[in-house]
Amino acid sequence: MSQTIYGLNTICTHIGEIKDEQFKGAVSPIYMSTSYEFENVDVKRYPRYFNTPNQEFTSKKIAALEHAEAGMLFGSGMAAISTVFLAFLKHGDHIVVQNTLYGGTSNFIREEFPKYGIEFTFTDGYEVADFEAAIRPNTKLIHIETPSNPLLTITDIKAVVDLAKSKNLITTIDNTFASPVNQNPIDFGIDIVMHSATKYLGGHSDILAGAVACSDAHMKIIWNVAKNLGGSLSDLTVWLLERSMKTLALRVKAQNRNAKKLAKYLSNHDAVKQVYYPGLKSHPQYDLAKSQMKGFGGMMSFELADGLDAMAFQKELQLIKSSMSLAGVESTVLSPHKTSHSLLSQDERDAIGVSDNLIRFSVGIESNKDLIADLEQAINKVKNA
CATH class of the missing domain: 3.40.640.10 (Type I PLP-dependent aspartate aminotransferase-like (Major domain))
Structure with a gap:
């Protein structure tokens, strides 16, 4: 064939x-x-x-x-x-x-x-x-x-x-x-x-x-x-x-759509310091990403505002799983400094911008409204703790 x-x-x-x-x-x-x-x-x-x-x-x-x-x-x-x-x-x-x-x-x-x-x-x-x-x-x-x-x-x-x-x-x-x-x-x-x-x-x-x-x-x-x-x-x-x-294209395109909506939601939230997602026009390399990518992907990272506990936030999530790895049909979050980049020293992580408040977000195929609601309730809980 x-x-x-x-x-x-x-x-x-x-x-x-x-x-x-x-x-x-x-x-x-x-x-x-x-x-x-x-x-x-x-x-x-x-x-x-x-x-x-x-x-x-x-x-x-x-x-x-x-x-x-x-x-x-x-x-x-x-x-x-x-x-x-x-x-x-x-x-x-x-x-x-x-x-x-x-x-x-x-x-x-x-x-x-x-x-x-x-x-x-x-x-x-x-x-x-x-x-x-x-x-x-x-x-x-x-x-x-x-x-x-x-x-x-x-x-x-x-x-x-x-x-x-x-x-x-x-x-x-x-x-x-x-x-x-x-x-x-x-x-x-x-x-x-x-x-x-x-x-x-x-x-x-x-x-x-x-x-x-x-x-x-x-x-x-x-x-x-x-x-x-x-x-x-x-x-x-x-x-x-x-x-x-066999379902790769279907899954990834659904994750692309969800991630873009969630990135926009997080970037406008007062509890979020920074969002890293190439599909946002505010991303410094948005034009470059657009020129070499057909879609912007289902992965993003974001930093919670100073004073908010990233680990406490993850524990409050009810639908989104706090879990290692990424790219499953289910949405997951993790702290890179405790997982993917834990083998690097603190100085090495600081040098590449991996802060303790950074959360990596692998967006799944769930309803984006449900994901936003879960993020919102978790943010509210850590803000009011």
Whole structure:
């Protein structure tokens, strides 16, 4: 089935499905075997080689959604990120990393790269000049994340790509917050796109997975390292991911609409100090976000006004869950300084603007009126405490 002639919802529904030739079922069969014949077969299948039937076909859906030649699934988003980095970086190499990104990625770089003799520089900001200033003679790769976690900063993808190409550098991006529905970095020239598939691709807060999409040439390099590191995942999880991705576009577009309405509500509230959402015209990079995103996403962050207790506020929520992770169909909030960025020091968090009063808000598909009512009652309780 050619992906080029189909729309987004059709790709989500049909690309990467396995035809049930025996019983003619409407959904992909699941192949749980960890042992396959090796003689007289077209493909020697082995789970750690990322080529079981469910892994192979679901990877096609990932590739189609990201406009890439190839896709690969991993046991987690960090398994995907760490494998890609180790595939293209060796002792003596240098990587330029955006300073505003997922805390787990930052922690992996700071803790593991020195063991391998890999040098790294976190940029001072997220403008293209910040990336250029960090490049060294031994730089091999530039890594970005846009929108970023948790402050929703926007990096100019095309500008970074142009800089990298002028220096013959590889570019990678964490596209988790945007999802393929809202942003396709490969269209702007990015070499390798990575996802925590636990988030929007899975979308139901019940699976753990990661994904990579890129060219066939880059994927061969990634696979050669991936098979040695062993970050593959169960075919039951792969089947659940393929099932979940059928509604990806529907879910994300509903979350986009809800998030924009809630961002406007919060930005006008006297109990809220600041809202970080690229879909607000007040966002300093609104025009840039609009130029490279098809939708502004379901993620935002906001800071409560001084004197209001962010943790007490979360405890008062009745519909919105105070919970780790993000991008499920249910709305959730958390404090980044206690979760996603807890591995960073206080000084490191302060440097990137992650305050103790910052709340990350993953907007779900509930009625926006119900979500607003829940936020309002929780704010009133902490104001009157």
